[in-house]
Amino acid sequence: MKFIRLATIAALSTTILAGGATAAFADEVREVTTEGQIQFVADEDGELVVIPPVTEPGVIIPPVVEPVTGPLSIVQAPTMNFGTQVISNQDQTYNMVAEMARLANPAENGPTEVPYVSFAQVQDVRGTNAGWDLQVSLSDFRSSTQNNILTGAEIELVDSTIQYEGTNSDNAPAAHAAGLTLLPNGAARPVMTAAEGKGAGASSVVWGDQASLTAQFEAEGFDPETDVVENSAIQLSIPGSTAKDATTYTSTLTWELTSTPGDDA
Template structure:
């Protein structure tokens, strides 16, 4: 009797399994959807240094960060160095164009002038906005007339180069004719309001075509001649006493995460 009972149970079990298999058979399936996913995080020091993105595609130059090893998530990666050349002492009011910055071509064939720019990279992923400001110290020397009284720098004109497909995220440039006074208040040159400025943004001074025209002009000698960038100028009163020496100043660039008032 034990054998019969066990056999009966086995038969019933088999019947149940066959019935279940029949119940779950499906119709034809011709379309299926599944999920894809990617997660982003704010960049940090562990992700390595940021790379400068030149605001012009020609000429092909490789421009290093102003501070080597700059990392995210919110950083100034490039600002211009301003050299206004060698000038003759004058008793008249004078305005001098900035000497164009030069950099090596990527193909190693020499140097070329390029437009000056300040670049901010925001890889926080918060869209919180930021404000880039600059201030100027006195132009000084170690000679008798050691301060260029009344000297000032003017950003004559500019444009924004935003490396993003959504132009609504582009930050705002300063107004034309922005002036820096020595020891004066810092001035905003590029401002990203809330919701703007994610990625790489540049405030650009100068016209690359004009710089190249000067550089490639007949008779231009890169050993003795200079290319001038008229988008940034230094003005000095004629009444300011000037010694035959080099005067230097410091430009301090500061990036804050809270946007300031637009200039």
């Protein structure tokens, strides 16, 4: 019995040695590749939030309509107020009163709102890169008084810039040419256009210079209770020959986003 037990152990040991010698000459695998994957789909009902186009000062701006959902939507558009003016029989051009935005982190005893650039923002999360076109039209400036229409009034978008919130600047849309004029009851005018292959993500067409607005607001002697900050990038022109009553005239700006450039929405 002892002889059999020893023979078995010896045979097992020989097998181990043989296997080890074989492994030493086998092909070694020191590097392999595997695959990672993620798939994206358009969120038809996802809620969109405004991305302010200027980082300083830090502000919170609500959407023009709440809630705004994707995948292709206007999330912000400017309201244009040209202030209180003295009736004149001379041709006049008025700068827009700068819009105010709520500070995200106001200083103690400081202002809670600051003047901010005006902008229209489109967000495209369709994932198709099909392009889009943002247009605006203007109605008459009207009142309920005798001379109820400001005949000949027109808005000029003096200058603009594009702020594209994307890492690939080649995907940025194009802004309108400087000096774009909006005529009451005239055709809608494109203000920001993304050709096919462009415009994915968040894009803003911006009117105004933030540094200039801030300088006016922080100027010595400025009283926010009585004074206004002017944004000269948007102007209203009114002929002196137009009869004006001592009242408020209002108009409607209609912003339209078409799903592809040149097509109806």
